[in-house]
Amino acid sequence: MCNLIFMKFHIISVGNELLSGRTLNTNLQTICNKLADIGCTVSRSYIVRDNCDEISWALNQAISADSDWIVLSGGLGPTYDDMTLSCTASTLNLPLELNEIALEMIIQRYTDLVSQNVIDSFSITDSRKKMAILPKNSTPLNNDVGTAPGVLIKYENKNIVCLPGVPKEMENILIHEVFPLIDYDKVDKVTSKVLYIDGITESELAPIIYEFVSTNDLYIKSHPQGITDGIYHIELVVSYQSKKFSESTINSIIEKLISSIKIHDNIRVKY
Amino acid sequence: MCNLIFMKFHIISVGNELLSGRTLNTNLQTICNKLADIGCTVSRSYIVRDNCDEISWALNQAISADSDWIVLSGGLGPTYDDMTLSCTASTLNLPLELNEIALEMIIQRYTDLVSQNVIDSFSITDSRKKMAILPKNSTPLNNDVGTAPGVLIKYENKNIVCLPGVPKEMENILIHEVFPLIDYDKVDKVTSKVLYIDGITESELAPIIYEFVSTNDLYIKSHPQGITDGIYHIELVVSYQSKKFSESTINSIIEKLISSIKIHDNIRVKY
Numbered sequence: 001m002c003n004l005i006f007m008k009f010h011i012i013s014v015g016n017e018l019l020s021g022r023t024l025n026t027n028l029q030t031i032c033n034k035l036a037d038i039g040c041t042v043s044r045s046y047i048v049r050d051n052c053d054e055i056s057w058a059l060n061q062a063i064s065a066d067s068d069w070i071v072l073s074g075g076l077g078p079t080y081d082d083m084t085l086s087c088t089a090s091t092l093n094l095p096l097e098l099n100e101i102a103l104e105m106i107i108q109r110y111t112d113l114v115s116q117n118v119i120d121s122f123s124i125t126d127s128r129k130k131m132a133i134l135p136k137n138s139t140p141l142n143n144d145v146g147t148a149p150g151v152l153i154k155y156e157n158k159n160i161v162c163l164p165g166v167p168k169e170m171e172n173i174l175i176h177e178v179f180p181l182i183d184y185d186k187v188d189k190v191t192s193k194v195l196y197i198d199g200i201t202e203s204e205l206a207p208i209i210y211e212f213v214s215t216n217d218l219y220i221k222s223h224p225q226g227i228t229d230g231i232y233h234i235e236l237v238v239s240y241q242s243k244k245f246s247e248s249t250i251n252s253i254i255e256k257l258i259s260s261i262k263i264h265d266n267i268r269v270k271y
Numbered sequence: 272m273c274n275l276i277f278m279k280f281h282i283i284s285v286g287n288e289l290l291s292g293r294t295l296n297t298n299l300q301t302i303c304n305k306l307a308d309i310g311c312t313v314s315r316s317y318i319v320r321d322n323c324d325e326i327s328w329a330l331n332q333a334i335s336a337d338s339d340w341i342v343l344s345g346g347l348g349p350t351y352d353d354m355t356l357s358c359t360a361s362t363l364n365l366p367l368e369l370n371e372i373a374l375e376m377i378i379q380r381y382t383d384l385v386s387q388n389v390i391d392s393f394s395i396t397d398s399r400k401k402m403a404i405l406p407k408n409s410t411p412l413n414n415d416v417g418t419a420p421g422v423l424i425k426y427e428n429k430n431i432v433c434l435p436g437v438p439k440e441m442e443n444i445l446i447h448e449v450f451p452l453i454d455y456d457k458v459d460k461v462t463s464k465v466l467y468i469d470g471i472t473e474s475e476l477a478p479i480i481y482e483f484v485s486t487n488d489l490y491i492k493s494h495p496q497g498i499t500d501g502i503y504h505i506e507l508v509v510s511y512q513s514k515k516f517s518e519s520t521i522n523s524i525i526e527k528l529i530s531s532i533k534i535h536d537n538i539r540v541k542y
Contacts, residue, residue, distance in 0.1 A: 016492060017492065017494065017508070018303075018316075019303055019312075019313040019314070019315070019316060020303060020307050020313070020463075021300050021301075021302075021303035021304030021305070021306070021307045021313075022463075022508065023300075023494075024295070024297065024300045025296060025299065025300070026295065028296065028318070029292050029294075029295045029296070030292075031292075032289075032290055032291060032292030033292030034292070035292070036291050036292045041290075042290040042291070042292075043290070043320065043325075044290070044317070044318065044319055044320070044325060045289075045290060045317070045318035045319075046315070046316070046317060046318075047299070047315065047316035047317075047318070048315055048316075049314065049315070050492075054314075054315060061332070077473055077474075077477075077493075077495065078473055078474035078477040079473065079476070079477045079480055079481070079492075079493050080477065080480065080481040080484070081492060113498075116501065117501055118498055118501050118502070118503065119472065119503075125474060125475075125478070126478070127474040127475075127477035127478055128474045130477075131474075146495075146497075147472075147473075147474070166495060166497070168497070192291075192293075201390065201418075202348055202349055202350065202418075203348075203349035203396060203398040203399045203402075203418070204396075204398075205350070206348075206349040206350045206351065206398035206401075207396070207397070207398055209350055209351065210350070210351040213351070221287060221288065221321075221350075221352060222348075222350050223288065223294075224348065224417075224437060226417075226437070226439070227384075227389055230387065230388055230389050231389070232389065232390075237288070237293065
């Protein structure tokens with residue numbers, strides 16, 4: 001197996017709608033995809049309800065694990081059940097305070113909405129001010145496409161990031177504000193190739209894969225795709241560390257793997 | 272707020288592909304949706320890698336919480352990294368043993384595949400037998416659409432269910448094998464209505480919703496949908512306990528809510 005150097009992330013998704021079945025958690029896949037692209041690993045994910053005890057439980061679990069970054073998404077808005085920041089503050093034993101930079105970001109957002117004629121005028125109500133009340137010593141992160149700023153908290157040797165649950169706002173802050181803060185010296189990209197295999201059952205393939213990963217420095221995962229027209233289909237994802245593997249090494253490993261798999265004539269492999 | 276009687280579920284999704292961004296966790300939404308339909312609540316969800324320590328961590332957390340049912344999906348197949356059953360056994364301190372009923376289910380599945388000409392013949396290899404090696408005193412659950420049987424383990428006062436990760440297999444066993452085992456006397460269905468609101472910001476709506484849920488026995492969650500053609504759009508999900516609320520009570524509450532929201536003329540509400 002590969003011995004990879006990873007920057008480790010824990011992801012906490014907050015929201016009743018993710019556990020009622022109403023909302024598909026596309027945010028988690030987006031975060032995992034974007035992090036995989038830059039060579040980071042998501043070690044674990046938690047999905048919790050809009051409940052302070054639950055948010056606190058997840059945060060404590062993520063802190064006590066070997067995470068470098070903890071990303072929470074959801075619960076930054078103006079409504080009564082948006083409680084991520086207040087729960088994070090109480091969990092970390094930090095006081096909440098009005099952050100002037102965050103307040104300025106919110107005022108700028110509403111000023112823009114007035115200039116775009118989306119709203120006629122605005123005042124900074126308690127609900128709007130709530131989005132600028134952050135745990136002490138937080139850094140607000142600019143939200144280009146929505147109102148609630150993201151929040152970065154340095155805690156012990158970890159970075160805790162709170163992002164909105166609205167997908168385009170979450171993604172905007174992740175890419176434009178969080179990614180530039182990651183220490184890329186500590187990450188090493190993992191690359192994958194996908195093989196499509198027809199005509200063999202996963203249970204026939206199992207010992208071949210086991211033998212192969214035991215003697216080669218990579219990771220293989222099989223995904224059975226069911227039976228179509230009386231033929232079994234399997235996807236095989238072969239992952240390796242890109243800095244270590246050259247393109248020719250990868251190709252020769254894949255050829256060796258394909259030879260191992262083709263135990264009878266009617267097995268087809270393509271990639 | 273409602274004081275609902277719930278049958279509480281914890282869901283554990285197992286699989287590197289769910290944390291690498293490769294696979295969207297539709298299984299979780301399916302399980303949550305199906306459980307919500309029958310009045311059960313998902314209290315919390317964990318997504319972990321194909322790693323025994325991680326599976327064990329999630330299972331221990333779910334056991335120590337106030338769950339009635341714990342559902343694991345993924346990791347029941349024949350390959351080396353399908354380790355849900357062996358990790359569950361070690362976590363619960365139960366020996367693994369060949370379950371004859373599970374083995375019979377697997378033999379029957381391959382016999383069917385031979386009769387359908389999908390495979391020419393079969394033998395019970397170690398990889399195939401692996402899917403019938405279950406924690407002691409488990410009940411195998413029939414899988415109509417795949418090979419690996421589901422597994423039910425009674426542990427203290429909880430039911431632990433292991434389901435395959437392949438979506439149609441997971442859903443088949445959940446509906447046909449698990450649902451008939453749920454004690455419906457202990458569940459009470461929650462019904463929701465969705466209101467679509469145009470022309471008001473979420474921060475203007477926040478104090479109105481807060482006032483409304485403080486004085487009415489229901490739960491309201493707002494989902495901002497962004498700005499289109501210069502107009503704000505928000506979805507409001509109003510949830511209540513169906514056995515308690517009659518249709519006329521619900522309608523009168525919704526009318527009262529709409530009156531509260533229409534604080535100026537250009538706000539439109541429909542449902």
